[in-house]
Amino acid sequence: VKGESTVEDDHLKELLLTLPRVENWDATLYQYKGVWYPAFAISGVIHFQQHFTAHDTDVIIASMPKSGTTWLKALTFSVVNRNLYNHPKESHPLLTTPPHELVPFFEMDLYLRNKNPSLENFPSPRIFGTHIHYDSLPQSIRDSNCKIVYTCRNPLDQIVSLLHFSQKFIRRSENVEEERPLSSMDEGFEYLCRGVQGYGPFWDNVLGYWKASQGRPDKVMFLKYEDLKEDILSNLKRLAEFLGFPFTEEEEKRGVIEEIALLCSFENLKSLEINNTGLHHYIGAPNNSFFRKGEVGDWVNYLNPTMAERFRTIVEEKLAGSGLSF
Numbered sequence: 015v016k017g018e019s020t021v022e023d024d025h026l027k028e029l030l031l032t033l034p035r036v037e038n039w040d041a042t043l044y045q046y047k048g049v050w051y052p053a054f055a056i057s058g059v060i061h062f063q064q065h066f067t068a069h070d071t072d073v074i075i076a077s078m079p080k081s082g083t084t085w086l087k088a089l090t091f092s093v094v095n096r097n098l099y100n101h102p103k104e105s106h107p108l109l110t111t112p113p114h115e116l117v118p119f120f121e122m123d124l125y126l127r128n129k130n131p132s133l134e135n136f137p138s139p140r141i142f143g144t145h146i147h148y149d150s151l152p153q154s155i156r157d158s159n160c161k162i163v164y165t166c167r168n169p170l171d172q173i174v175s176l177l178h179f180s181q182k183f184i185r186r187s188e189n190v191e192e193e194r195p196l197s198s199m200d201e202g203f204e205y206l207c208r209g210v211q212g213y214g215p216f217w218d219n220v221l222g223y224w225k226a227s228q229g230r231p232d233k234v235m236f237l238k239y240e241d242l243k244e245d246i247l248s249n250l251k252r253l254a255e256f257l258g259f260p261f262t263e264e265e266e267k268r269g270v271i272e273e274i275a276l277l278c279s280f281e282n283l284k285s286l287e288i289n290n291t292g293l294h295h296y297i298g299a300p301n302n303s304f305f306r307k308g309e310v311g312d313w314v315n316y317l318n319p320t321m322a323e324r325f326r327t328i329v330e331e332k333l334a335g336s337g338l339s340f
């Protein structure tokens with residue numbers, strides 16, 4: 015087995031030598047088949063693409079980083095498992111486990127160091143996370159009846175959130191010698207305008223899922239962070255229906271939807287001790303770096319009007335004609 019993994023590592027190193035590479039805030043990025051991946055995640059991406067087999071009952075949380083992934087993981091976990099943990103409420107796993115551990119990422123967790131992790135024992139429905147573009151998902155996900163829930167966010171807030179997140183820690187990778195994240199918005203802005211950020215280009219990431227949600231609305235649900243902020247209750251109802259776990263009238267009367275919204279709220283998750291200690295096992299980010307401000311429109315405090323206008327125009331041009339706008 016050791017020999018096998020060494021050969022794989024060599025293949026990966028050879029592959030990396032052939033790929034476009036940049037140093038960005040979110041570490042060293044490589045462009046592989048049109049997508050910019052953090053160096054540390056690339057082996058996980060390839061293993062995931064080659065080996066994952068979806069079950070019809072699986073739920074995949076997909077997103078561009080910093081777009082509400084943590085929130086959506088907590089909400090989805092709570093919705094589908096609500097009958098397991100409603101009594102007593104004190105024992106809910108979200109109170110003692112970070113959302114990213116309850117719902118691991120494929121490429122940055124399960125498949126990162128393991129070509130074929132054993133996922134068969136995961137309780138059903140299995141819930142996983144990914145930042146990979148729709149077109150880059152393993153065929154098995156697109157062919158099966160599993161559900162995908164995608165969250166995206168105003169691109170200006172997304173890049174501001176990314177900048178802050180990146181400043182919280184230095185990523186390490188076995189595949190690259192040293193990583194020096196950039197430090198200011200000015201430093202990384204030209205890259206962003208060219209779509210260079212982890213799992214970018216932003217527009218390709220969102221458009222892939224947007225189009226899939228239009229063509230296959232029973233399979234792909236497309237959510238916006240801002241809509242969740244504005245009306246979490248009706249969006250939770252829609253989410254539960256989409257996932258095949260609709261709330262009953264009796265549950266609605268009992269206030270179950272409100273309970274889940276409260277449990278997963280920014281204020282609650284941010285206040286929990288478990289989310290204020292330790293690091294994400296693989297990404298290396300402090301658990302509390304996934305909870306910063308949780309606001310809509312915070313970009314005005316970090317982007318000058320010229321930058322904002324430039325980035326907004328680029329995104330608008332890329333999304334033109336799709337029916338999607340921010």
Ligand code: A3P
Pocket residue numbers: 077078079080081082083084085171174175176178278279280281283304305306307308309312
């Ligand atoms: P800010 O940096 O703007 O505060 P992701 O989970 O995709 O990494 O996105 C992180 C962003 O979502 C951060 O945004 C974070 O504060 C916010 N966030 C995390 N948990 C949240 C929650 N329960 N409700 C609303 N926003 C949340």
